[in-house]
Amino acid sequence: MFKCLSWAYDKYLEEQSTVYKPEQFKKYGKEVRIAKGVKINMPERVILNDNININRGANINSVGGLYIGSNTGLGMNCTIVTWEHHHLYADKIPYDEVIELKPVIIRDFVYIGANVKIMPGVEIGEGAIIGMGSVVTKKVPPLAIVIGNSAQVVFYRDKEHFLKCKNERKFCSLRLVGRFKENIAPIIKKRYEKELKELGML
Numbered sequence: 001m002f003k004c005l006s007w008a009y010d011k012y013l014e015e016q017s018t019v020y021k022p023e024q025f026k027k028y029g030k031e032v033r034i035a036k037g038v039k040i041n042m043p044e045r046v047i048l049n050d051n052i053n054i055n056r057g058a059n060i061n062s063v064g065g066l067y068i069g070s071n072t073g074l075g076m077n078c079t080i081v082t083w084e085h086h087h088l089y090a091d092k093i094p095y096d097e098v099i100e101l102k103p104v105i106i107r108d109f110v111y112i113g114a115n116v117k118i119m120p121g122v123e124i125g126e127g128a129i130i131g132m133g134s135v136v137t138k139k140v141p142p143l144a145i146v147i148g149n150s151a152q153v154v155f156y157r158d159k160e161h162f163l164k165c166k167n168e169r170k171f172c173s174l175r176l177v178g179r180f181k182e183n184i185a186p187i188i189k190k191r192y193e194k195e196l197k198e199l200g201m202l
Contacts, residue, residue, distance in 0.1 A: 029070065031173070045082075049108070051171065054078075064120060065103035071171050072106055075114035075132065080104055084120050107142070109166070127162050 019036065022028035024043040029050035040046060040060045049070040057077035060066060064082030068074075082104050085095035102121030106112075110124050113132035124130065124140045131147030131154075140146055143157040165171075189196065196202040 051173065055114075063099070064101035066106075067103065068106045069108035069110065069126070071108055072110045072112075074112045075116065077114055078112055078116045078118070080118045081120050109162075109171075127157055129157070 020034055020038075020040065020043055022032075025046050025048055026044060027047040027049070029048055029052065031051045032048050033052070034040075034054045035056040035058075037056045038054050038058045038060070040062055042062045045062045045064075046060070046066045046068075048068050049072075051071045052068055053073045054060075055074060055076040055078075058074050058080075059078070060080045062080070062082050066080060066082055083099045083101050086098035086100055087095040090096040090098070100120070104118055104120065105123040107124060107126040107128075109127045110130070111128075112118075112124075112130045113134070115133045116130050117135045118124075118130075119135070119137045122136050122139060124136065125142030125144065127143040128140045129145045130136060130140070130151065131145065133149075134147050134151040135149040136146070137150040140151070141153065141156075143159060143162060144153045145155040145157065146153050148154075184196065184201065189202065193202065
């Protein structure tokens with residue numbers, strides 16, 4: 001019983017240590033949601049613009065600086081690192097006491113899927129989508145959809161459609177938990193009709 005209570009209390013303390021206040025950040029915009037359990041080691045080097053959602057389990061090492069644009073979402077368990085060890089011509093092996101600061105820049109309207117890893121010094125262009133589990137090692141162009149390790153462009157969003165939504169200010173509130181509209185694509189319905197019926201989804 002004591003061990004169980006002790007574990008629960010430790011979990012409570014851990015979660016409380018990851019509850020952030022707006023004044024801790026360099027900038028904290030409107031409609032920012034940071035889930036419990038998110039770890040940001042230097043919030044004073046983080047700029048969060050408007051309508052940002054950072055999901056549970058994200059681990060952000062922001063020593064080198066992090067900029068996140070408006071209307072951007074980070075999926076569960078994302079990792080962002082903004083610095084690396086000095087090793088190429090270091091005075092010691094495998095590295096010395098110097099760290100190389102390499103800010104990560106995430107532009108507006110970006111969606112980053114679950115379990116994505118973003119390497120130091122990366123810029124993610126406006127409107128890009130980073131597929132679940134990707135490892136982003138280099139600059140991502142605007143409107144690109146990338147996936148893989150290392151992440152590669154597989155498609156681009158339709159620029160005219162994107163600009164139309166942007167100009168008409170059709171922005172999704174990223175706090176849609178429990179309020180999504182469900183849709184099953186026709187090709188999926190056709191391919192898995194039997195299974196979907198068994199699941200009670202058709």
